[in-house]
Amino acid sequence: MLWTYLGAALLLLVIGLLGLNVLAALRRMREDTARAALDLARFQEELAILREKHRKVALEPLSWNGFRKFVVNRKTADGPGVCSFYLTPHDAKPLPAFKPGQYVTFRLPDARHGGQLIRCYSLSDHPAQPHYRVTIKRASTPDAAGAPVAGVCSSIFHDQIREGDILDLRAPLGHFTIEPTDPEPVVLIGSGIGITPIFSMLATLMHQQSRRTIWFFHGVRNSREHLFKAELAAFARANPQLHLRTCYSQPAPGDRLGEDYQVAGRVTLELLQRELPSNNFRFYYCGPGAMMEELTSGLKQWGVPDPHLHYEAFGALSVKRVGHVTAAPATPAAMRPLVTFHKTGTTVPWDGVHETLLDLAEHLGIGIxxxxxxxxCGTCVLAMQSGEVSYLQPPGSPPEARTCLTCIAQPKGNVVLDA
Ligand SMILES: Cc1cc2nc3c(=O)[nH]c(=O)nc-3n(C[C@H](O)[C@H](O)[C@H](O)COP(=O)(O)OP(=O)(O)OC[C@H]3O[C@@H](n4cnc5c(N)ncnc54)[C@H](O)[C@@H]3O)c2cc1C
Ligand code: FES
Known part of the structure; x- marks a missing residue:
């Protein structure tokens, strides 16, 4: 009997101990679960913070839409008829970076005719600066009688825009850009005011301490018009991989060959062939139309492949890239697409002679x-009543549906435009 009681007591003890162990295990499990729940909550919180950060980054515009107000912080006279303007956002929010070679588009009120004046100016410094800089030459061309005709916007910039003024700017755009981290050797050529995007490219390469071999050909009339002279000389002193060749087309008395400039004459293909060790470079150039046309055809003949040629004109340029013309002039008239300018009641076959619909319209005397x-810049946009167009190069920002940017558009078939 005693043994029975003792056995039962022992059994109860074992059960009790087991129960305690189970309880302890359960408590540990509960604690572990609570800790895991806490960890999960913390993780979810961190995830939410990361998500929010990511959302902000995703929402952070790389640039901005439409026009944004900028203050002219500084205006400097850089040479005869050339001024630089240093611009910062009026809202004091961050200044978006740009690609060296890009330009900004200004909107100025047209005091003479009402409406607006739209002009583009290249950014003329590297993107790490706390401001945008544009460098503007006063445009002046003789009319048919030889009298000088002043350019409208460049005159406004020179004569009316002052430090403290507020200007409307569209975000930097443009495809004439250089990738600073690419390794290939480059030839940069800037002539006259065409140096602005080229200087931006060089300044960026210098700022990023690029190890690329760089040849820089600078075409300028003489020391009086030698833009960015001190900066260029400093770049060349500090960077042995930079070969600077300044070409004076009309040296002034007192200009020293070998000191102020290295070459008497313009930038020509013959000069490039003489100076460069080979044609195996990426070429970037901007300058007067005649120089660019000569260089483009010359470099192609020298064997430089089309994709290695990068250029920009500060207006219309007659340099044609391979494959630009969609309908050869020899195509029978009956087979050519028809272009209709609806408002003026004009319909003509697309003859392939004009590079763009804007060129064709201007040829016909239709004002766009x-x-x-x-x-x-979007200024030349027209509504399309029917038809489709293709573009010679990708638009800076895609136009709205059923509209086209006539300055780079060619018809893909019959097209009816609202002009
Ligand atoms: C992508 C891009 C980047 C640019 N970057 C720069 C830059 O960095 N710096 C710069 O200075 N410019 C630059 N330009 C050029 C600039 O946009 C303007 O075209 C230039 O300043 C002339 O504008 P404007 O209003 O003064 O002249 P407009 O009034 O538009 O006249 C254009 C030209 O025609 C001449 N003209 C006008 N009427 C007549 C007439 N009846 N007879 C004869 N000639 C006439 C004018 O003298 C002028 O030379 C750039 C252009 C582009 C497209
Ligand atoms: S003129 Fe600027 S987009 Fe056509």
Missing amino acids: ASGCRAGN
């Missing part, structure tokens, strides 16, 4: 406003 003539 234009600004950059490079598909970026």
Whole structure:
């Protein structure tokens, strides 16, 4: 009997101990679960913070839409008829970076005729600066009688825009850009005011301490018009991989060959062939139309492949890239697409002689406003009543549906435009 009681007591003890163990295990499990729940909550919280950060980054515009107000912080006279303007956002929010070679589009009120004036100006410094800089030459061309005709916007910039003024700017755009981290050797050529995007490219390469071999050909009349002279000389002193060749087309008395400039004459293909060790470079150039046309055809003949040629004109340029013309002039008239300018009641076959619909319209005397003539400012946009177009180069920002940027557009078939 005693043994029975003792056995039962022992059994109860074992059960009790087991129960305690189970309880302890359960408590540990509960604690573990609570800790895991806490960890999960923390993780979810961190995830939410990360998500929010990511959302902000995703929402952070790389640039901005439409026009944004900028203050002219500084205006400097850089040479005869050339001024630089240093611009910062009026809202004091961050200044978006740009790609060296891009330009901004200005909107100025047209005091003479009402409406607006739209002009593009290249950014003329590297993107790490706390401001945008544009460098503007006063445009002046003789009319048929030889009298100088002043350019409208460049005159406004020179004569009326002052430090403290507020200007409307569209975000930097443009495809004439250089990738600073690419390794290939480059030839940069800037002539006259065409140096602005080229200087931006060089300044960026210098700022990023690029190890690329760089040849820089600078075409300028003489020391009086030698833009960015001190900066260029400093770049060349500090960077042995930079070969600077300054070409004076009309040296002034007192200009020293070998000191102020290295070459008497213009930038020509013959000069490039003489100076460069080979044609195996990426070429970037901007300058007067005649120089660019000569260089483009010359470099192609020298064997430089089309994709290695990068150039920009500050207006219409007659350099044609391979494959630009969609309908050869020899195509029978009956087979050519028809272009109709609806408002003026004009229909003509697309003859392939004109590079763009804007060129064709101007040839026909149909007025279409234009600004950059490079598909970026949006000034030449027209509604399309029917038809489709293709673009010679991608527009800076895609136009709205059923509209087209006539300055870079060619018809893909019959097209009816609202002009
Ligand atoms: C992508 C891009 C980047 C640019 N970057 C720069 C830059 O960095 N710096 C710069 O200075 N410019 C630059 N330009 C050029 C600039 O946009 C303007 O075209 C230039 O300043 C002339 O504009 P404007 O209003 O002064 O002249 P407009 O009034 O538009 O006249 C254009 C030209 O025609 C001449 N003209 C006008 N009427 C007549 C007439 N009846 N007879 C004869 N000639 C006439 C004018 O003198 C002028 O030379 C750039 C252009 C583009 C497209
Ligand atoms: S003129 Fe600027 S987009 Fe056509």
